[in-house]
Each structure stands twice: as structure tokens, then as C-alpha cells.
Amino acid sequence: MVADAEHRIAATLIDRGSFLLSRPxxxxxxxxxxxxxxxxxxxxxxxxxFVTACVMHRQVRAESAWIIPYKIAQRRGSFEFSLLSTLGLKDVLDLMAGPPPLHRFPETMAKNLHSALARIAGEYHGNASEIWAECPSSATIVRRFLEFDGVGPKIATMAANFLVRDFKIAVSDKVSIEISPDVHVRRVFTRLGLISEGASNEVLIYRAREMHPLYPGILDPASWEIGRSWCAPQRPDCEECYMARFCPTAPTKEAARRGDSE
Ligand code: SF4
Incomplete structure (x- = not known):
């Protein structure tokens, strides 16, 4: 793809992303x-x-991980930190084991959860919001999540993305707010000619960094929206898609007319 076309695609996605992220x-x-x-x-x-649910994201569907704090609250009658911080490892293991178990790996995740609660109590004075308090850099938030047992870069960046983009937590920079390689984003990036068919998630992530090094994640919302609204896996609605004028996959008007008449 020529640099000029790529530049126009990036500028359009960034403009739309800025608008979508500015909403309350x-x-x-x-x-x-x-x-x-x-x-x-x-x-x-x-x-x-929020923090302990992020820790639970390991080899299970996202919804199954997110719901664990609520299920623990149901089993214990509360999710107050003052109560959770009194639980020993055996208590947490019993909670996770069920029946039914709350996670595919109840024992490992019980250890990670117990250790997360101890980290929040010790490092953050029992208040997990200290992880993102006082306008830290985006890298600081990612690093603080990485320090929880069982949390790797994918989950740490996901947590930072939710905090900054969705919860509107103030940060001093957005360099470490990455694009999320979701299925819609991948399809749109591929059809726009920004990555090759079958490119790895790392290629997608570095492509976004190349396009907007100061805030790679800003390319996410518009790409996701295009994927959900027009760029369906089968029969993309290119006539309605605002990227059609730049998109190498969109049929030209003449080709579209020929297709209609066939
Ligand atoms: S113009 Fe068509 S192929 Fe290109 S991004 Fe839009 S819907 Fe997808």
C-alpha cells in the first residue's frame, strides 16, 4: 500500500476513534x-x-472470568474488601472449588486470587484503585497489573485499555494503550490492506503502534465499529462504509454496477 493511502486510512480511523472515545x-x-x-x-x-476479575482471565471465556467476583459475592454474601482480606488460602480454595467450580483451574486460580488480595492489601492499602490513582503513565498501570501472579502482557494491557478508554481514568500518556486484536479489528485491518491475511496478533499490534505511536489503541474503536457495522465476514456493505473511498478491498463503483447487473 502506498504511504499516502495508508496515511489517509490512519487519519480517518484516528478521527473517528477520537470522537467515539470522547463520549461520556x-x-x-x-x-x-x-x-x-x-x-x-x-x-x-x-x-x-475489576482487578481480581482481570486476574481470573486465564484459558476461559472472558464472560466466565468477569463473573467470578459476583459469584464469590453470592457465596460469601459480600465482596467487601474487609471481608475478602480475612480469607486464608483454604477459604479461597473452597470458594473457587464449589461445587460448581468457578474456574477451569480452581486450585491455581485460588492461589492467584489469594495472592492478588494480599497484594492489594499490602501494596495498595486495601484500595485497588491506587493502581491507577494520581494520573500515572499508561506503562505504570500495565506494569502494576503484570506484578499480579498469573497476569501476562495480554491481560495487563487489556486492563489498562478498559481503565483508560472505557472508565476514562486519567493517565499522563497513552503510549501503552494498545489495539486489541479482536476478530472485527483483524478483519478490518486486513481488508484495509494494513496487515496481510493471517498476520499474527503481534503484527497487528506493531502496525497500530506504527500508525499512532503515542496512542496505538485509538485505532481500535473505529476499526471495531466498522467491523460490526459494515465489514461483515461475508458480504461486506462497502456502499455504506465510510472507508470505501480508501479501501483496496471495496469494489469500484463500476465493478459494483457490473456486479449488480449480473
Ligand atoms: S470498504 Fe468494505 S471491505 Fe473495506 S472496510 Fe469497509 S466494509 Fe470492509
């Missing part, structure tokens, strides 16, 4: 269960719910 906060539908989502969205009262 709306509660996030993490699980589809209103009560579980209310707990996770309540960052001021239960910041440890």
Missing part, C-alpha cells in the same frame, strides 16, 4: 448479568472486583 462513560457490559456488571462497573466502591 457508559457502564460496560462485561457479562450480560446486570448485577455482576454493576459490581464490576463500581470502581469507586469495589475496584478490587
Amino acid at each position: 462513560f457508559e457502564p460496560i457490559q462485561f457479562t450480560g448479568d446486570p448485577e455482576a456488571d454493576a459490581l464490576l462497573n463500581n470502581l469507586s466502591q469495589y475496584p478490587h472486583a
